[in-house]
Amino acid sequence: MPELPEVETVARDLRATLVGRTITSVIVRWPRTIATHGEDAFERQLVGRRIVSVGRRAKYVVLTLDEGYLLIHLKMSGSLSVVAAGEAQDKHTHTLFNLDDGNQLRFRDVRKFGRVHLVADLKEVTGNLGPEPLADDFDLEMFRQLLARRSGRLKSLLLNQAFLAGLGNIYADEALFAAGLNPLRRADSLTADEEARLYGAIRRVLAEAVAWRGTTLDDGGYRDARGEAGGYQAHIAVYGRGGEPCFQCGSTIERIVIGGRSAHFCPYCQPPR
DNA sequence: CAACCGACCTGTTCGC
DNA sequence: TGCGAACAGGTCGGTT
Numbered sequence: 001m002p003e004l005p006e007v008e009t010v011a012r013d014l015r016a017t018l019v020g021r022t023i024t025s026v027i028v029r030w031p032r033t034i035a036t037h038g039e040d041a042f043e044r045q046l047v048g049r050r051i052v053s054v055g056r057r058a059k060y061v062v063l064t065l066d067e068g069y070l071l072i073h074l075k076m077s078g079s080l081s082v083v084a085a086g087e088a089q090d091k092h093t094h095t096l097f098n099l100d101d102g103n104q105l106r107f108r109d110v111r112k113f114g115r116v117h118l119v120a121d122l123k124e125v126t127g128n129l130g131p132e133p134l135a136d137d138f139d140l141e142m143f144r145q146l147l148a149r150r151s152g153r154l155k156s157l158l159l160n161q162a163f164l165a166g167l168g169n170i171y172a173d174e175a176l177f178a179a180g181l182n183p184l185r186r187a188d189s190l191t192a193d194e195e196a197r198l199y200g201a202i203r204r205v206l207a208e209a210v211a212w213r214g215t216t217l218d219d220g221g222y223r224d225a226r227g228e229a230g231g232y233q234a235h236i237a238v239y240g241r242g243g244e245p246c247f248q249c250g251s252t253i254e255r256i257v258i259g260g261r262s263a264h265f266c267p268y269c270q271p272p273r
Numbered sequence: 274c275a276a277c278c279g280a281c282c283t284g285t286t287c288g289c
Numbered sequence: 290t291g292c293g294a295a296c297a298g299g300t301c302g303g304t305t
Binding site: 032075076077092109110111112113149150151152153156218220259260 | 274275276277278281282283284285
Binding site for chain 1: 297
């Protein structure tokens with residue numbers, strides 16, 4: 001669920017409470033959550049580390065430590081929060097980090113797909129990721145060059161984190177709708193105008209979703225670090241709206257499967273070819 | 274490089 | 290009302 005806007009929101013919220021804190025102990029209740037270490041080695045290396053900054057790369061929350069980096073990927077159902085250490089916890093809270101101010105950073109993840117990485121070099125985890133779509137230096141020219149060598153379908157490409165980092169199923173569909181492009185189009189078939197539209201749409205949709213603090217589609221869905229829902233779901237045009245009328249033209253939104261993932265689009269506003 | 278599949282997990286929703 | 294099947298926002302590794 002969490003894509004770039006959701007992870008960005010979580011990272012911003014955590015920054016205020018975590019920067020400057022030191023990790024005093026760690027509790028690992030589901031060891032497979034820790035991708036890089038066994039639970040003992042994980043705790044040994046983390047105790048005494050100070051959190052220098054909190055940021056985001058692709059869909060990873062990145063805690064820069066005084067020595068090394070802690071990266072957390074929320075995958076489908078993960079969430080992070082900071083609460084008083086005594087606060088009640090449920091069975092889905094798998095990793096807990098005690099802090100020197102009496103608070104606790106908690107990683108909760110119903111489906112257990114989420115992972116925590118502790119590495120000396122960021123590149124060990126982020127080395128194969130494509131550019132950040134909202135970065136200042138990600139310009140239209142760079143996007144054109146990325147597209148030029150690709151022949152896959154737009155939908156699949158936008159989901160490919162090695163191509164561009166941060167889009168997931170929701171924002172890929174929304175960006176394609178905003179660009180007026182059919183998800184089945186081949187990347188190398190776009191005109192110069194279509195490339196520019198897609199570039200603009202990706203940046204606009206993501207920036208707006210960040211401003212709305214992400215998308216929460218249902219009760220069990222995404223929550224920010226304070227446990228609150230996002231607001232972008234009220235602005236969704238096509239995702240999850242198969243069979244419903246397009247807000248722009250009234251046509252029935254279609255839902256198809258591309259590369260094993262659902263894709264939603266308006267057949268009139270996003271015509272094939 | 275591209276497309277497709279199964280894994281990884283649990284909870285919710287849907288059809289009978 | 291109960292029960293199993295299908296399905297879900299992400300990624301990885303393997304195969305064709």
